[in-house]
Amino acid sequence: MQSSRQPYRRRLIERRMSSFRTNAVLLAGSILLCLTRHAGAATPNIVVIMADDLGYADVGFQGCEDIPTPHLDQLAADGARFSNDYVTGCTCGPSRAGFITGKVQSTFGYYVDPDQPLNPKQGLPPGIKSVAQHIQCQGYVTGGVGKWHMGTAPHQHPNALGYADWFGFLGGGSMYPPLDHPSYGGHFRSNPRTWSIRDTHHTLPMLHNSKAVEWRKHLTRELTDAGIRFIEKNSRHPFFLFVAYNAPHENLAAPAEAIAQHLPNSVSAVPGVPPKSRQAYAAMVDELDLGVGRLIETLEELELSDNTIIWFLSDHGGMKRTSDNRPLREAKGDAYEGGLRVPLVIRWPTRVTPGAVLEHPVTSLDIGATSLALAGGDLNRAGLHGSDITAYITGESTDAPHDVIYWHTGKSPSDQTGAMREGSFKLVLTAGEVELFDLDSDPAESKNLVSHEPRRTRRMVMQWTNWNKANRPPLWRRSGVQDHQFAGYEWLKGTPHYQQASED
Known part of the structure; x- marks a missing residue:
């Protein structure tokens, strides 16, 4: 619908906001505060939205002209953007391992993407804690949506790592239409041949906590719906929500009506990117932007916006064959800026100056550290590697967070x-x-x-x-060998990946 494509601020003005609640009023009588919180401090909700393989220059607030991102642009206008934000890895698994644990992933041996998602030896090691677990200890309701990529063994499951409510997939990606979509010709329902690495990852079932669930919409829309359900369910409690979109990661697929709005001759010419790939990629970024707009609209309708911090970033640089990382060098997989520097925005009404540009280098680890500090946690006790950058983002300090x-x-x-x-x-x-x-x-x-x-x-x-x-x-x-294509997990039943564990 046309109204869904308008920036959320315009819709908000049209609806009105007769009065604004202060953080203290929002919290009064409805939140059990942690004993470790500083006296008088508000407890903000925290939402982290992470795109997958998003190019540095593929959103409007970074100068993109061929892909409309009105909701993300408004998010940046209402908040602050960082001109030197870095993630901890230049590929999906290592970068996410750093963000999810709040620790530099090489310090616990996580260097490469899992190539065997059903191999219990690949992914996060036993005993490690997540940022979500630390925040959960401060009385927050914790939720996650979307891509995991941290392993599939019981100790690696999101529920075991602090996410009380999880809706998503455990592999490194997922097909965007459901697996029974006619365009697949039944390939992903019963494949008699050896599964490729990508197919193994991208055909694991959608889970709500530990149970497989059916899904019918385009994946980006399904994940947005799940994020909205979590917000609506937990609107009366302080919450931490990690929305890990799969878009615009390959395989490139978007709803037909979205692709029709981005004709090959209307997208910008990006060196090395075929126009048809850019067309599908643009439509996927468009869907991502619409999803972010719907999440923000939900916060506004529930009158949660003033007391909710929203972070938006990508997990690393965009791929050479789909994205625009200019003026940065190279792309995903490289230690140059195009692989490690990403767009980052924070919106925190009443605390962050709208339209500010923060130029000192920061990292994705600072999101977890700052979130835990604002939730009342002890960073030294948690052992996180990021810095609490609250003073920097609010303008109380102009010092660089990192030497x-x-x-x-x-x-x-x-x-x-x-x-x-x-x-x-x-x-x-x-x-x-x-x-x-x-x-x-x-x-x-x-x-x-x-x-x-x-x-x-x-x-x-x-x-x-x-x-x-x-x-x-x-x-x-x-290893390059796909010898872990099956497992006996209950949530795999009904898929080609399920195989009863042997007695011995």
């Missing part, structure tokens, strides 16, 4: 591959080969300064090498 940021983007500590940012300078290591860039003057990382800055280069290499000593051996290594 140095480190990454390991290789496959093990012995693989000297990663990056380090200190001030405006960024060191990039590729199997021991060294590059140095000044991002203030060269955000495209086009001029290697190693020969011009030999002393700085040597010092930074030594710092990165010393930091790397604390990184753990890999939890697993990719």
Whole structure:
């Protein structure tokens, strides 16, 4: 409908808002506060919305002209955007492992995407805690929607890691139409051949907690509906909600009516991206934007907006064959800026200045640390690696939240591959080969300064090498062999992946 495509602020004005409740009034009498909270502090709801493979320049507030994103643009206008936000990994699994646990994933051995989602040795290790668990301990209701990618064993299930209510899929992706869609020709219901890595990931069932559920809509719309249900159900309690959209990750698929609005000759020419791929990708970003608008509209209808913090980001840079990361160098899978720097927005009414641009480097780990601090938690006790950036985002401090940021983007500590940012300078290591860039003057990382800055280069290499000593051996290594295509989990019954566990 046309009205659903209008920016939510316009609809909000049309509906009115006769009065605004203060945070204290919203909380009074309805929330059991944690004993560790600071006296008099409000307890905000927290919503984190994560896109998958979204290009750095593929939203309007980052300068995109061929894909309309009115709801995301309004979110940025009502809040603040970060010009130097980084994630902890340049591929899906490692980046999400960092965000979900609040720890740099190489410190517990998570280096690569699981290539065998039903292999219990791949994914998060036993005993690790999530940010959601820490926030849950502060009296929050915790919920998650969408992509998991942290493993499928019982100890890796979202419910076991602090998400009291989970609706989504445990693999690294999912097909966008339901698996019985006529276009698949029955392929995903009974495949007699060996499953590919992608097909194994993308055909695991949709779960509500531990039970498989049927779904009928395009995936982005289903996930939005689930997020709305969680908000409506828990509107009287402080909540933490992680909405992990699969869009615009491949496979590229969007509703026909969405694709029709993005003709191949109307999308921008992006080097290396076929127009038809860009058309489907644009429609998927459009669907993502509509979903974000519906989530925000729900918060407004329930009069929760003033007391809800919304974060929006991507899990890493966009893919070369679909996305636009310009002016950044390279894409998903790279330690250059195009793989690690992502759009980030925060909206926090009454606390964050609308339209502000925050230029100091921050990381996705800071989202979890800040959220836990605002919930009343103790960051030192939780052992999170991010920083509480509340003072920075509210303008109470202009100090940089980080002196140095480190990454390991290789496959093990012995693989000297990663990056380090200190001030405006960024060191990039590729199997021991060294590059140095000044991002203030060269955000495209086009001029290697190693020969011009030999002393700085040597010092930074030594710092990165010393930091790397604390990184753990890999939890697993990719084998390229698909020998974990079946499992005996109850939630797999009715799928081609279910196989009764043997007695011995």
